[in-house]
Amino acid sequence: MDTAYVNEDLARLSDWFYATSITVYALAVVFLLWSLGSARYAKIEVAQENELVAAGGVGGDRTPGRVASVAPRRSNGERLAAMAYPVVWVGAAAHLASIVLRGVATERAPWGNMYEFISLTMFACVAAGLVVLRRREQRPLMSFVLIPVTLLLFIGGKYLYTQPAPVVPALKSYWLAIHVSIISIASGVLLVSGVASVLYLVKQRWSADADETASGVGGALRRLVGHLPSTDSLDRLAYKCVVIGFPLFGLGIICGAIWAEAAWGRFWxxxxxxxxxxxxxxxxxxxxxARATAGWRKAAAWVNVAGFVALLFNLFAINLVVSGLHSYAGL
Structure with a gap:
């Protein structure tokens, strides 16, 4: 393997930042999931106190004809979510440093094999999540984005890692930087959309208005998703991401077709x-x-989940399972 143009010190530093980002993302997941549980219990506690106040049991305004309530206060869950959001930014910074150092070490665009491609796509997913989930009440949803990101980064680093080296001759083209980067950014945005649609369907199935004391699997899921944003909010979030990611994905396909004509003599x-x-x-x-058709919101969510599955299959399984012209990039 030709390593004449590889800076080994920078490559090792890139690997260190990659591992650091996985660790920080996992820590952020713990904080965010903890914040979800804390927020739920705070919600139950405030509701119980309001019931007591309304019944005249404790505190509050006892004036006849008036029903006092306990004002919501900043819960442990909200504080944890506020702490976790900067932690995600730290992980994203380490992740970006890993990508940049890999590129500097190899003197090329740092997405020439599956390990690098997964890293870039997962960074795009995290960046998209940080942008679209920046509102305080939506930040805990970042945990559901980071779980698959952390898992895929671990798989990429553990089983798909490739030593830094110049790319094969077929990839020595400026289209590598254009086509692959557009596809990765679009895929990252669309993955966030898929997570939002999955949560939308879960919210539809296990209503947030259900009894918090319900038992069994259904009761546990209701307690987990009861404090998530409304289905309308999740639906808008998924739609917003697809509106951004869909044209980018189409542009990436067009760029890939142009590159294919230059490399293989045919567009498709x-x-x-x-x-x-x-x-x-x-x-x-x-x-x-479907999303633009009245009464098709739930059906549209299922279609979006199907797109989510197809995207994941296309991003990873095709290169690992099916042999084709795109397999030369290596693992």
Whole structure:
């Protein structure tokens, strides 16, 4: 393997930042999930105190004809969520440093194999989550974004890691920087949309208005999702991400077709990667159509989840399982 153009010190530093980002993301997940549970118990406590005040049992305004209430106060969950958000930023900074150092060490765009591609796509996913989930009440949702991100980064670092080296001749093109970066950014945004639609469907299935003391699996799920944003909020979040990610994904496919014509002499050849990319694009187009149709919000969410699955399959399984022209990038 040609390592003449690889700065080994920077490459090792890149690996260190990669591992650091995984650790920090995992820590943020713990904080955010803890904040979810704390927020739920604070909600129950305030509701119970309001019942007591309304009944005249404790405190409050005892004036006849008036029902006093306990004002919501900043809970431990809110404080944990406020702490966790900067932690995610620290993880994202370490993650970005890992990508940049990998590129400087190899003197090329740092997404020339599956390990690097996963890293870039997961960074795009985290960045998209930080932007669209910046409102305080939505920040705990970042935990559901970081769980798959942390898992995929661990898999990439553990099983798909590739020693830094110059890319194969077929990838020595400026289209590598253009096509792959656009696809990665679009995929990251669309992954956030998929998480939002999954939460939307869970919220639909286990209503937030259910009894907090309900038993069994259904009761546990109700208690978990009871304090999440409303279904309308989750639906708007998913839609917003697709509106951004869908045209970017289409642009990435077009750039890939132009590159294919220059590299292989044809714009489109129904290679497995090309085929599944087209299928995913069609699914997201169907989602936008269904989302614009009255009474189809729930059906649209299912379509978006199907696009989410197709996207994950296209991003990872195609290169690992199916042999095609896009497999030369290596693992």
């Amino acid at each position: 050849g129904w290679d497995p990667k090309e085929s599944v990319s087209f299928i995913a694009w069609v699914i997201y187009a169907a989602y936008l159509h």
